[in-house]
Amino acid sequence: MNIFRNAVFTAALAGLLAGIVMTFMQAGYTVPLILQAETFEGAAPAHSHAATAPEAAEPAADDHAAAGHSHDGEAWAPADGFERLAYTALANIVTGIGFALLLVAVSEAAGGIAGWRQGLIWGFAGFAVFTLAPGLGLPPELPAMQAAELAARQVWWVGTVVATAAGLALIAFRAAPLWALIGVVLIVAPHIVGAPQPVSHETPVPAELHHRFVVAVTITNLVFWLLLGVAVALVRKRFALAPSTRQQRSLA
Amino acid sequence: MTSASTTPGVAASTQSRVLQLSLAGVLGLFIVGFMGFSHVEAVHNAGHDYRHSMAFPCH
Numbered sequence: 670m671n672i673f674r675n676a677v678f679t680a681a682l683a684g685l686l687a688g689i690v691m692t693f694m695q696a697g698y699t700v701p702l703i704l705q706a707e708t709f710e711g712a713a714p715a716h717s718h719a720a721t722a723p724e725a726a727e728p729a730a731d732d733h734a735a736a737g738h739s740h741d742g743e744a745w746a747p748a749d750g751f752e753r754l755a756y757t758a759l760a761n762i763v764t765g766i767g768f769a770l771l772l773v774a775v776s777e778a779a780g781g782i783a784g785w786r787q788g789l790i791w792g793f794a795g796f797a798v799f800t801l802a803p804g805l806g807l808p809p810e811l812p813a814m815q816a817a818e819l820a821a822r823q824v825w826w827v828g829t830v831v832a833t834a835a836g837l838a839l840i841a842f843r844a845a846p847l848w849a850l851i852g853v854v855l856i857v858a859p860h861i862v863g864a865p866q867p868v869s870h871e872t873p874v875p876a877e878l879h880h881r882f883v884v885a886v887t888i889t890n891l892v893f894w895l896l897l898g899v900a901v902a903l904v905r906k907r908f909a910l911a912p913s914t915r916q917q918r919s920l921a
Numbered sequence: 922m923t924s925a926s927t928t929p930g931v932a933a934s935t936q937s938r939v940l941q942l943s944l945a946g947v948l949g950l951f952i953v954g955f956m957g958f959s960h961v962e963a964v965h966n967a968g969h970d971y972r973h974s975m976a977f978p979c980h
Contacts, residue, residue, distance in 0.1 A: 673941035680949070699974040746966035753970065760971035764956045770949025774942045800976060809976035822978035823958055886976050 675908040676777065680769035683900035688765030691893045692758040698885040700757070702878060703812060709873040710813035765897065768795065772901055775834075779842060782902040792898025794837055800890040802833040802856070806864025809886035811879055814872045817865035829859040 747753040772795055776782045782791050803826045810816055832855045839852030872879075956968055957977040965972075965979075972979045 671941075672938050673944050676942060676945040677948070680945070695970065695974045700970050703970055703973050744962040744966060746963075746969070756967040757970045757974075760956055760968035764953055764971070764975070767949045767952030767956065770945050770952065772949075774946030774949060777942050778939065804976050807976070807978060810973065810979060812973070816978070819978060826978050886974055890975065 672777075675905075676770065676773045679901060679904045679908050680773045681766050682904045683773075683897055684764075684766030684769035685762055686765075686900050687769070687893050687897040688762030689758070690896055691761045691765065691889065692754070694889040694892060695757060695761070696754060698889055699882065700754070702882045702885060705878060706811035706813055706874050706882070765893075768799070768894075769897055769901060772897060773905070775838075776901065777905075779838075782898065782905065785899045785902050788898035788900070788902030789895055790898070791901070792895040794841075795897065796891050796894035797837065798830055798834045800887060800894070802859070803829045804883075804887060806860060808879075808883050811874050811882050813874050814879070815867035815870055817867045821865040825859065825862075825864045829864075832856065832859050 747756045772791060776791055782788050806829065807816075807822055807826060816822065836852040836855035839848045839855065843849065843852075956964070957972065957975065959965060959968075969979070
């Protein structure tokens with residue numbers, strides 16, 4: 670199980686690094702916008718969407734709750750401030766490792782990321798698959814914004830990610846032009862199907878605030894993925910994941 | 922030894938390599954899926970800002 674162990678170590682280190690950097694970027698660019706948007710849903714400190722303070726609830730917020738999202742006012746939530754940021758950091762690191770595991774598994778199967786420049790390209794691919802493509806149909810949302818039913822959006826999100834990843838892989842790793850054509854069709858198809866949209870886009874959140882949030886999310890995710898790609902490229906050398914170096918050094 | 926070879930030992934190690942990488946990938950899928958899509962209230966609330974910031978379908 671050496672390869673599995675090395676893949677996990679590589680992903681853990683790269684994910685830890687990218688997750689920590691991502692947390693700082695989020696603290697600076699996205700979380701302040703989330704907090705600002707929460708003021709529009711009359712949020713209690715525990716961030717209970719429209720579940721409390723009926724006098725403060727906007728009509729839009731009522732629709733939001735009626736659309737299937739109503740947080741139980743008693744559900745546990747981290748306290749605002751440090752605790753909340755700490756859980757965000759934890760989530761970033763854990764999923765950073767998860768994304769890194771996916772990146773390592775796929776890139777190693779394709780021959781491995783040979784250097785930092787290839788790491789950037791793999792990072793771009795991850796960004797396109799997990800942020801860009803799903804974000805076109807389902808732009809990053811702020812609290813107090815309208816959205817279609819959660820399950821439908823999650824299905825579309827997963828389908829788009831899978832189709833985009835498969836499409837990019839066909840274009841990158843298949844020689845025949847027909848495969849590239851099929852790849853393009855796979856990338857385009859989810860957007861022809863279209864993402865589930867809410868009945869109404871009416872929201873108390875200013876369009877300007879949302880626009881800033883979309884840009885902040887997209888750019889922070891781009892940096893996260895580029896960093897993850899480069900980190901995997903650099904760390905995998907240490908763990909000798911590449912078959913060509915595996916024989917040369919038994920222990921990195 | 923690095924190029925594709927027909928010797929059984931290398932074929933077996935290639936198979937094992939694919940298996941182990943798949944295992945790593947499935948573990949990654951599980952982690953991302955759990956953090957990004959969990960309907961468990963506490964997980965949802967803990968990762969709230971993260972999920973918004975990663976543009977996961979949240980609420």
